[in-house]
Amino acid sequence: MLNSPASLSYHFEKSPLDTQKHHHNINICNSHHPHQHPPSQNHSQHSLQLTFQNLNVLHNERQILSDVSGFVSPCEVLAIMGPSGSGKTTLLDCLSGQRHIDSGSVFLNREPLTKKWRRRIGYVLQEEIFFPQLTLRETVVYTALLRLPESMPRAEKMRQVDHILEALELGCCQQTKFGDYLNRGLSGGEKKRANIACELLTNPLLMLLDEPTSGLDSHSAISLMKVLKRYAQLEQKTIVISVHQPSSQMFHMFDKLLLLHQGRTAYFGDVHNIYRHFEDIGVTIKPHYNPADFVLEQLKSHPDIREKLFIAAKESHGNYLNRNCITSSHHQHQASDSEAKGKKQVDSILIDDIINNYYNHQSNRHHHQYENLHHTTSGCRVEEDEEAAQHLVWCGADSQSNFSSCASSDCHSYSATGSGPGHSADDDWLSYPTSFHTQFCVLSSRNFKEAKPRMLSKLNWFQTIGLALMAGAIWFQLPRTEEFLHDLQGWMFFSQTYWMLFALFGALNSFPSEREVVSKERRSGAYRLSAYYLAKMCAELPLVITLPTVYLMISYPMLGCTSLKLFFLMLIFLLINTVVAQSVGFFIGACCMDMNVSITLSALYTLATQLFGGYLSSRIPEGLSWIRYTSMIHYAYQNMQILEFREGAAIGCGSPSSYEICKQQSTEFIPYEEILKAQNSTSPLWLNTLILMMFLLVFRCLGYAVLRYVRCPKKT
Numbered sequence: 001m002l003n004s005p006a007s008l009s010y011h012f013e014k015s016p017l018d019t020q021k022h023h024h025n026i027n028i029c030n031s032h033h034p035h036q037h038p039p040s041q042n043h044s045q046h047s048l049q050l051t052f053q054n055l056n057v058l059h060n061e062r063q064i065l066s067d068v069s070g071f072v073s074p075c076e077v078l079a080i081m082g083p084s085g086s087g088k089t090t091l092l093d094c095l096s097g098q099r100h101i102d103s104g105s106v107f108l109n110r111e112p113l114t115k116k117w118r119r120r121i122g123y124v125l126q127e128e129i130f131f132p133q134l135t136l137r138e139t140v141v142y143t144a145l146l147r148l149p150e151s152m153p154r155a156e157k158m159r160q161v162d163h164i165l166e167a168l169e170l171g172c173c174q175q176t177k178f179g180d181y182l183n184r185g186l187s188g189g190e191k192k193r194a195n196i197a198c199e200l201l202t203n204p205l206l207m208l209l210d211e212p213t214s215g216l217d218s219h220s221a222i223s224l225m226k227v228l229k230r231y232a233q234l235e236q237k238t239i240v241i242s243v244h245q246p247s248s249q250m251f252h253m254f255d256k257l258l259l260l261h262q263g264r265t266a267y268f269g270d271v272h273n274i275y276r277h278f279e280d281i282g283v284t285i286k287p288h289y290n291p292a293d294f295v296l297e298q299l300k301s302h303p304d305i306r307e308k309l310f311i312a313a314k315e316s317h318g319n320y321l322n323r324n325c326i327t328s329s330h331h332q333h334q335a336s337d338s339e340a341k342g343k344k345q346v347d348s349i350l351i352d353d354i355i356n357n358y359y360n361h362q363s364n365r366h367h368h369q370y371e372n373l374h375h376t377t378s379g380c381r382v383e384e385d386e387e388a389a390q391h392l393v394w395c396g397a398d399s400q401s402n403f404s405s406c407a408s409s410d411c412h413s414y415s416a417t418g419s420g421p422g423h424s425a426d427d428d429w430l431s432y433p434t435s436f437h438t439q440f441c442v443l444s445s446r447n448f449k450e451a452k453p454r455m456l457s458k459l460n461w462f463q464t465i466g467l468a469l470m471a472g473a474i475w476f477q478l479p480r481t482e483e484f485l486h487d488l489q490g491w492m493f494f495s496q497t498y499w500m501l502f503a504l505f506g507a508l509n510s511f512p513s514e515r516e517v518v519s520k521e522r523r524s525g526a527y528r529l530s531a532y533y534l535a536k537m538c539a540e541l542p543l544v545i546t547l548p549t550v551y552l553m554i555s556y557p558m559l560g561c562t563s564l565k566l567f568f569l570m571l572i573f574l575l576i577n578t579v580v581a582q583s584v585g586f587f588i589g590a591c592c593m594d595m596n597v598s599i600t601l602s603a604l605y606t607l608a609t610q611l612f613g614g615y616l617s618s619r620i621p622e623g624l625s626w627i628r629y630t631s632m633i634h635y636a637y638q639n640m641q642i643l644e645f646r647e648g649a650a651i652g653c654g655s656p657s658s659y660e661i662c663k664q665q666s667t668e669f670i671p672y673e674e675i676l677k678a679q680n681s682t683s684p685l686w687l688n689t690l691i692l693m694m695f696l697l698v699f700r701c702l703g704y705a706v707l708r709y710v711r712c713p714k715k716t
Contacts, residue, residue, distance in 0.1 A: 047074035047236040048108055048120065048205035055094055055104035057087075057263075064090045065263045068104075072240060072256055075233050079251075079271075080242040081292065082260035083300055088242035089126065091260070092208050095240065096123045098523055108206065119433075119525040122204030126211050128191035129516045130178045131450045136186060136194050137174035138449065140165065143198045145442045146526045150434045164201050167227065168193040188215040193224070200231070207231075209241040218247055225250050248290040259309075261299045266309040281308040432527060439527040443535035448543070455506065455543040467498070468551045472558025480560075482654030482662070482670060489679075491559060492640045493615060496633055499548045499574060500581040501606060506544075507585025508598040510536075511707065515593060522712075529712075533704050544582050545575045566647045570640060573689075577636035580692050583699040584632070590706040609633065614680065632695060635688040638681040642688075645672035 050072050057065040065087050072078035080088045093099035095106055097118045106113040108120075130139055144157040165171050170193055178194075179185020186194065196212060207228070213221035232239045243250070257274060259267035267277055274295070275285050283305060285294050298305045432439070475491045478484045518532060552571050561567055585602065592598040609631030610616065612624050620628075628634045645651065650669035653662035659670050659678075676682065 048238050049073050049110070050078075050095065050206055050238055050240065051105075051107040051110070052091075052095060053105045053107075055091065055106070056102045057090055057094065057099065058102050063263055065094070068258075068260070068263070068265055070256070070258050070265075070268045072238055074236040074238050076255040077229055077232050077239045077241065077253065078256040078258060079246070079254040080240065080258045080260060081244070081246070081295075082266075083296055084244065085262070086260040087263040088244075088260060089210050090263075091258075092123070092210050092240065092242055096121055096208050096523075098123070115525070118523075120205040121524075122199035122202060122207045123524070124195050124199050124207070124209040124212055125520065126214065128178075128188075128195050129520050130191070130194070131446075131514075131517060132178050132180040132183065132185065133450050133453045134446070135175050135177050136170060136190070137161070137165070138446075139178065139194065140174075140197055140201065142442060142446045143526075144201055145434070146439065146521070147202045147433050147524070150438060160201060164197045168197050168200075168224075170194060170197060189217075189220055192216060196224070203235070205237060207237060207239045207241075209239070211242050211244060213243065213246070213250070222247070222249055225253050229253050243292075245296060246292050248292070251290070251292045259295060259299070259313075261306060261309075264310050265313045266299060266306070267295075267313050277312065281305070281312050432525065434527070436528060436531050439531035440535050440538075443527065443532050444539040447536050447539035451510075451540050451543055455540065456546060460547060464547045464551050465554065468554035471495070471551075471555040475555075475559050477558070477560045480649045481652040482657055482659070485651055485670075485675070488559075488644070489641065491555075492644065493633075493637060495551070495555070495574065496577055496636045496640060497610070499551070499578045500632055500636070502547075503544055503578045503581040504585040504588075504602055504606065505599070507582045508589040508602060509595055510540075510586060511589045511703075511711075512593045512595060512598075515711070529708055530704070533707065537700065540582075541579070544578060548574055548578050561648070563648065566643065569643050569647060573636065573639045573643065576689070576692055576696075577632060580632050580636075580695045580699075583696050583703070587699040587703040587706070590703045590711060593711070632692065635683070635691050638676070638679075638683060639685055639688045639692075641676060641679065641681055642672070642685050645675050651675065 052071070053069050055065050055068045056063070068087070068091060070078065080091055082088055090099060094101050094104075095113075097106070097113050097115075108117045111117065134142075140161050141158070144161050145154075148157050148160070165174055170190065173186060173190050176190075177183070177185045178191065192212060192215060196209070199207065209228070212228075213224060216224065228239055228241070231237060252271065254271045256269065257267060257271045258265065267274060269277065274291060278285055278295075278298075283298060285291050299309070434442075471491065471494065475487060478488055478491075480488075521527065522529065522532075549571060552567070552574060556567060556570065561570075584605075588598050588602055588605075592601060609627060610633060612620055612627035613631050613634050614620055614625075614628060615633075615637075651672075652669055653659065653667070657663055657670075659674050661667055661674060662670060
């Protein structure tokens with residue numbers, strides 16, 4: 001069970017169901033009833049009512065959702081149940097604002113779903129999308145640093161991380177990497193709980209979970225459900241989960257049930273009313289039978305019962321809302337007179353008003369329980385209990401954590417932008433939780449840790465050192481004469497070309513491999529794209545220049561270089577070429593998320609520029625000779641020749657010599673201008689360098705533009 005060394009036990013005098021029975025004479029349709037107290041401002045800021053009306057979604061002319069409606073209030077768990085392909089995930093996508101709705105509305109606290117509200121929603125996807133090279137703790141810590149408010153101290157964030165990991169029994173595996181299909185890491189259940197931990201960490205007002213118990217054994221699934229149930233009740237949070245086929249014990253933990261089949265509503269209402277609902281259509285749920293199994297069996301195996309359920313669900317939806325608007329005995333005669341008229345007009349009534357009054361009733365229904373809980377926890381005198389998930393609320397002056405409902409007076413309040421206590425919560429969540437500087441620093445650290453095993457792998461080290469030694473052996477101590485001039489130029493061309501290809505092809509998979517993680521985090525409003533992009537550029541810079549530096553340190557001295565100044569100049573321009581090539585790889589990788597397409601385009605570009613650059617053949621068609629100027633190698637190779645022949649030891653004339661100045665016997669050495677002229681290298685060093693820097697800036701900016709406007713997360 002999900003308990004920690006300091007599990008907390010909270011006991012309610014009455015269950016939510018019992019409380020509901022005791023309130024059956026309260027007029028909750030009238031928000032001004034004298035016995036009904038409106039929610040406090042503090043409560044309204046830290047609890048959320050979800051309403052969705054007549055949602056319709058079409059995809060390729062197929063109806064995915066058809067007039068799906070419902071609502072759920074704070075302290076409640078709504079389960080969306082149905083067979084595979086019934087539209088459960090699509091509905092969650094709509095409720096989170098991540099999918100386009102063809103018609104219908106989604107309201108949060110009677111306000112339309114906007115970007116402000118989306119940041120208050122925690123959406124746990126069915127797939128566990130994480131960086132495989134990061135450990136569980138690193139992932140949760142980075143989530144805390146990015147998504148918790150800027151004004152919250154780092155120590156406080158780390159305390160929340162520790163308690164979340166303990167609450168979900170992840171402490172023993174927090175130093176384990178997530179892994180992938182090649183490298184084993186966390187188990188499926190551990191990844192599922194880690195996924196939930198990252199969302200619980202931010203204390204969202206609304207939690208959406210897509211089949212959170214799939215892949216878990218029955219004991220772990222029940223324990224996880226107890227965590228969510230207790231979290232909803234104690235923190236006054238609203239939880240919506242999709243389930244395929246829950247156990248009987250889990251089924252009875254739900255407060256409300258939305259039963260879907262082929263995108264249509266087969267039932268919506270309280271879980272305990274489903275027995276009577278089936279009896280009304282002539283079907284009795286067998287005793288000692290899992291009601292979830294029975295309901296799904298009837299949906300899939302009996303078309304006639306299925307149609308009855310669709311009709312009954314449509315007719316009873318308005319009645320269900322009216323049942324939650326029961327008037328007091330003093331006004332019952334007025335209600336009975338208008339009952340028939342109300343049923344006819346239920347579709348035209350503003351459902352928001354009905355549900356909002358029900359929400360107020362539900363809030364008052366849990367208010368007494370929550371107040372008792374607040375007084376119990378504020379003194380931190382709590383009992384240890386073996387019941388799972390009893391420790392998700394830590395509140396009070398002496399508590400070990402502040403992971404709690406901010407409605408408690410003992411809890412600290414942190415604004416998302418670091419403003420003062422009087423700052424509006426709505427204004428805070430319109431902006432990002434952290435500043436650009438914080439996002440840049442955190443993302444730089446995370447990207448460095450994630451990219452280091454990939455870019456500086458053992459294989460890459462072996463490859464670099466091996467090639468450096470081979471190049472040094474082949475071009476070992478070359479004589480500085482005209483006879484070996486071509487060999488010296490061969491080393492320069494090989495070095496520039498190899499590191500250009502290495503950096504370019506290595507960057508192709510950089511964005512595609514991170515696309516799902518970054519898209520998920522951007523949808524949640526964790527950080528700016530500009531912060532991520534700049535952090536990635538800076539974090540990978542020391543990694544991309546490490547191997548070329550090692551290569552040059554080994555091969556160039558073996559070539560015969562003795563000038564330290566020349567070595568550093570050659571290193572600078574080799575690294576410039578490498579970074580420019582990485583920029584081109586970033587751009588191609590951002591444009592083509594398909595790795596095969598990226599490799600094909602990169603090969604065409606690099607090979608074409610080399611073929612038409614005149615390095616392999618001197619017979620270049622005049623109309624295509626301009627292609628050489630689009631090549632990075634053209635400018636980088638010219639720079640290396642300028643440095644080598646101008647700053648290095650002079651090249652002696654051959655006998656016989658192909659240079660006129662040597663034939664005239666006016667000098668023993670070939671001027672470097674003559675060597676460059678023979679190679680058609682007439683551009684000065686500064687111009688070549690400026691063009692390379694323009695390559696770098698243009699392709700980096702283009703890569704950002706593609707991610708910003710083309711590859712941005714869109715509603716499906």
